[in-house]
Amino acid sequence: MINRVFLLLILLVALPYYWLLVDPGPTSAPARPIDIARLRAEASRISGPRPTAIEYAAIATETRFGTLLVAGGGLKTEDTAILVWRLITPGGDTVINAGLTDAQAMASGFDNYHPELQARVDGWLASACRILFTSEEIDHIGGLLTDTHRSNAVAQRIVGNAAQVTAIADLQPPTAKALAAPVADLSGPPGYAALAPGIAALRTPGHSPGSQMIYVQLQNGQEYLFTGDTAPMRRNVTWQRPRSRYMAEWNGQEDRAATTGWIKGLAALQVREPKLKLVPGHDLTWLRDRTKGPGFAEAAPFPRDLAKNPIASH
Secondary structure (H helix, E strand, O other), X not given: OHHHHHHHXXXXXXXXXXXXXXXXXXXXXXXXXXXXXXXXXXXXOOOOOOOOXXXXXXXXXXXXXXXXXXXXXXXXXXXXXXXXXEEEOOOOOEEEXXXXXXXXXXXXXXXXXXXXXXXXXHHHHHHOOEEEOOOOOHHHHHHHOOHHHOOHHHHOOEOOOHHHHHHHHHHOHHHHHHXXXXXXXXXXXXXXXXXXXXXXXXXXXXXXXXXXXXXXXXXXXXXXXXXXXXXXXXXXHHOOOOOOHHHHHHOOOOOHHHHHHHHHHHHHHHHHOOOOEEEEXXXXXXXXXXXXXXXXXXXOOOOOOOOOOOHHHO
């Protein structure tokens, strides 16, 4: 009798654990091809100076079990972050994502918030030539939905696909009225579009309707592909596994079959293009790895006495 009860308890724990955190879901989903030649062509379509360097700011950080963001990734913890990227460019920078507020970070499950770094990002946003997003979710666009960035000047520098523009309009109608028109080429297949010299985007709906990857070719020829939430961690690609069902479907509305297809496409692309650096959307451990990471500079936090009004200091 005791053995049966013990077995029942194991099943009650093991089955939900496997289903929610280990099962990779639709493994038979076909790979979605990523046309690197098309991305390169789009990135060359607009003339002008290309980015010369990249730096990042980890606005909020959290240590999480590996199996949350990589199905079956185990209980070893990994450092994750809400990240903003600055593409340093002669004549005007491009910023990818906008950070978020303290309250938005807590709602997204990130307890360690760094206001001095968000203040640095606010300065980036105020002076950028353009602002891009890898997703329309709050941890990517939240930093714009504040009093600091309600000006039309900031809104007019946002370049997003139709789903992203719709999400911003729903959250902050005044900002949406001043938004630049959405990138028409990203609203449907084939989903490739030029954004700036050396910068192009590929629409990758799956994690969210507005998910997209951003391709960057620096002036020195080095190439990067920012994968966003399609592949939040490096192991999503190396293991070809999406986020856990708990994170993707219980805490979100992800199409895991579509996401799995894009992950397979990324894995195939990495084999064909080993010099191309894939940049996961939230993998802070990989980002800070001096051997395997991309070597990006980490932004210096704003001084505490200036962090409350970073725009005024620019």
